[in-house]
Amino acid sequence: MARRRHVIVGGGTAGLNAITTIREQDAGASEIALVSAEPPYSRMVLPYFLGRRIAESHVFTATPARLEALRVQPYLGRKAQSLDATARRLTLDDGTVLDYDDLLIATGSSAIRAPVPGADGRGLHSFWTLEQARRVVAEIAPGSRVILVGAGFIAFTILNAILDLEARLTIVEIAPQILPRMIDRTGAEMVEGWLRRHGVEIHTGVTLTGIEESPEGKRLRFQRGEDLLADVVIMATGIRPNLEWLAGSGVAVNRGVLVDDHLRSSVPTIYAAGDVAEGRDLVTGEPALHAIEPTAMEHGRIAGANMAGDDVAYRGSLLMNIVEVRGLEIASFGAWEAQTGETSAMLRPERSAYRKLVWDGDRLIGAMIVGKTNDIWTTNDVGMLKGLVQSGKRLGPWKAHLHRNPFDLKRAFVASGTTASLLPRTLLGRPSIPAEQIP
Numbered sequence: 080m081a082r083r084r085h086v087i088v089g090g091g092t093a094g095l096n097a098i099t100t101i102r103e104q105d106a107g108a109s110e111i112a113l114v115s116a117e118p119p120y121s122r123m124v125l126p127y128f129l130g131r132r133i134a135e136s137h138v139f140t141a142t143p144a145r146l147e148a149l150r151v152q153p154y155l156g157r158k159a160q161s162l163d164a165t166a167r168r169l170t171l172d173d174g175t176v177l178d179y180d181d182l183l184i185a186t187g188s189s190a191i192r193a194p195v196p197g198a199d200g201r202g203l204h205s206f207w208t209l210e211q212a213r214r215v216v217a218e219i220a221p222g223s224r225v226i227l228v229g230a231g232f233i234a235f236t237i238l239n240a241i242l243d244l245e246a247r248l249t250i251v252e253i254a255p256q257i258l259p260r261m262i263d264r265t266g267a268e269m270v271e272g273w274l275r276r277h278g279v280e281i282h283t284g285v286t287l288t289g290i291e292e293s294p295e296g297k298r299l300r301f302q303r304g305e306d307l308l309a310d311v312v313i314m315a316t317g318i319r320p321n322l323e324w325l326a327g328s329g330v331a332v333n334r335g336v337l338v339d340d341h342l343r344s345s346v347p348t349i350y351a352a353g354d355v356a357e358g359r360d361l362v363t364g365e366p367a368l369h370a371i372e373p374t375a376m377e378h379g380r381i382a383g384a385n386m387a388g389d390d391v392a393y394r395g396s397l398l399m400n401i402v403e404v405r406g407l408e409i410a411s412f413g414a415w416e417a418q419t420g421e422t423s424a425m426l427r428p429e430r431s432a433y434r435k436l437v438w439d440g441d442r443l444i445g446a447m448i449v450g451k452t453n454d455i456w457t458t459n460d461v462g463m464l465k466g467l468v469q470s471g472k473r474l475g476p477w478k479a480h481l482h483r484n485p486f487d488l489k490r491a492f493v494a495s496g497t498t499a500s501l502l503p504r505t506l507l508g509r510p511s512i513p514a515e516q517i518p
Contacts, residue, residue: 084179088185089184090155123372127240132240135209192316252285265435266447274405285303352382353370421437470495
């Protein structure tokens with residue numbers, strides 16, 4: 080095989096998984112160049128850095144020695160500026176020009192802030208990059224009044240760390256509930272009550288109109304209701320893919336880079352992976368942008384294999400979000416909010432537990448779970464629900480059983496023959512139970 084030149088743009092999860100996959104295939108026969116604005120690090124561990132559970136040195140994922148071992152030519156601290164897909168040429172922000180045989184777009188995403196006066200003022204933060212995390216770490220101290228603007232997944236990933244620092248936390252959200260893109264109203268009410276019992280103040284259905292400096296601190300004003308004061312304000316109001324540099328490149332972009340089942344873009348020599356790739360949703364079959372870590376990992380492996388010369392098709396990515404707050408696990412998978420699917424749901428407030436299953440015939444296409452992390456019903460079932468939605472297994476008569484009791488998932492999972500590796504060790508080796516013997 081001729082020596083190929085691979086260029087990876089982006090040093091996050093997708094980019095590094097692509098590099099390691101290429102090297103597994105060719106053991107150094109090809110050239111790999113990595114372009115990354117930052118040294119490679121894991122965004123998923125930044126909340127642990129914020130909570131002082133790990134040192135900053137443990138954030139990084141690929142040291143210079145590791146890149147050298149992978150025979151990667153690094154261009155760190157550099158950004159892609161423009162792409163000439165016809166000439167197969169990438170120009171960086173310092174004027175460096177890289178020629179390639181194939182190229183992976185894995186430039187990730189950036190945090191966006193609420194478009195209100197004062198949102199870019201001093202002492203107002205996002206929490207998405209390592210540099211942003213450093214600024215937040217420097218400002219939060221015991222007793223600090225911290226306001227999170229936004230109550231989505233990003234905000235909830237750092238909630239524990241803020242409370243661990245003994246800060247006084249308030250959450251404000253424009254939607255009528257917290258986690259509006261992750262759980263339904265019933266689940267949200269349960270989580271809100273749990274957080275209030277842990278000292279978190281929550282304001283939903285409020286519209287922020289401005290942020291001002293005052294002698295008492297940062298003053299947040301709202302369309303209705305009283306002002307709120309803070310020492311630290313963190314904007315957790317969404318992200319957008321980093322795609323501006325592709326203007327004029329000829330690569331087709333919708334919300335993200337449109338990719339086929341091999342993660343190729345509209346230009347056959349250019350691939351995309353991770354937060355920037357808009358590909359097939361596993362459940363709906365429609366194009367979707369899933370800016371989540373599991374998708375980035377899978378995308379990187381698939382794109383890297385195909386860049387190395389394999390022919391590997393991708394089934395599609397599963398929308399999933401899992402977060403734990405003060406001992407309460409919250410998770411949703413697939414089409415959990417589908418309006419057309421049949422729904423099974425059960426609330427057990429005495430156990431702080433809630434389940435919702437969404438069906439297409441006898442297949443689970445979406446699921447939601449809220450429960451205590453020390454409850455075996457929660458810890459076991461998160462993985463099993465994910466497996467059932469991801470596999471698309473038909474559950475036959477077990478559907479009726481789960482409709483009556485969505486909490487009794489274990490036997491249906493085992494009987495379905497879904498991937499045994501998802502099972503807790505204590506369940507392995509047990510025989511399947513015929514549906515007609517279900518009590």
